Amino acid sequence: MKGIVFTEFFEMVEKMFGDDMSDKLIENTDLPSGGVYTAVGTYSHAEIVQLLFKLNEYTGIEIGTLLNTFGKYLFDTFLANYPAFFDAADNAFDFLESIQQYIHVEVLKLYPDAQLPKFSTEVVDPNTLEMIYESDRKMADFAEGLMEKSLLHYNENADIIKKPLVDDHSKVLFIIKRRT
Ligand code: HEM
Numbered sequence: 001m002k003g004i005v006f007t008e009f010f011e012m013v014e015k016m017f018g019d020d021m022s023d024k025l026i027e028n029t030d031l032p033s034g035g036v037y038t039a040v041g042t043y044s045h046a047e048i049v050q051l052l053f054k055l056n057e058y059t060g061i062e063i064g065t066l067l068n069t070f071g072k073y074l075f076d077t078f079l080a081n082y083p084a085f086f087d088a089a090d091n092a093f094d095f096l097e098s099i100q101q102y103i104h105v106e107v108l109k110l111y112p113d114a115q116l117p118k119f120s121t122e123v124v125d126p127n128t129l130e131m132i133y134e135s136d137r138k139m140a141d142f143a144e145g146l147m148e149k150s151l152l153h154y155n156e157n158a159d160i161i162k163k164p165l166v167d168d169h170s171k172v173l174f175i176i177k178r179r180t
Contacts, residue, residue: 001045001137002111005074006037009051012073021058029054042113045137064141071145079153092154093129096147096176097121117143127178132171140164140172147174 013022026035029050033043056063079086085103089095100119107114117135124130131147133140144162151158161175 001043001048002039002114003037003041003043004039004077005048006033006043006051007039008074008077009048009070010037012070013055016069017059021055024058025051025054040111042111045115067139067141068145068148071142071147072149073145074142075146075149075153086153089154092151092156092158093123093176095150095154096129096131097123124175127180129176131174131176132165133174134171136170138169140169140174143172144174147176151176 010022010025013025029035029047031047031050033041033047037043052063052066055061055066059066082103085098085106086095088102089098096119100121104114104116104119107116115135115137117133117137117139120132120134122130133143140162144160147160151160156178158176158178161177163173163175165171165173
């Protein structure tokens, strides 16, 4: 997992719960990196999982909610760092459809060791987009946070229905429906 994920995670924790919380997380989680991350480095995905579990223990906030909130937080970082990806799409459906074929392809050129999910998208009717998320990292709630912020960014009034397709949530169907 890329270092930017960790540096942004700690930034979010500090903003939401204060500097003490991030110190507490680093001190009490057994992290191979020692809790030192650079934006361009690559670290084990297991570290973000451990940090989320610790944060859940200290705050009582569910892991799924923490992941969703983190997705929303990272959306703003992506928007600030990569505005061209957002300018390239006219609406949220076009933007979401472009992740697999364009955005994450460009991300892989920048960071060849990035571990990205697979998205299959289908426009079912003009107001319904189906997206299937697939990843061994099981971060569908993180994806949902990013999707919710994408809808807001393009001023779309839409609902997201989430249906796990396998028990471990490594494959999840999202049905995104514009309210008409
Ligand atoms: C400009 C927009 C975006 C950029 C630059 C971007 C970039 C990235 C980067 C750098 C990672 C980390 C890879 C790693 O740590 O190895 C990542 C992971 C991920 N991205 Fe994107 N992304 C964007 C938009 C989105 C959107 C809108 C979604 C969801 C609809 C999404 C879904 C995910 C998920 C779920 C992961 C976690 C890895 C996994 O589940 O396997 N991304 N992305």
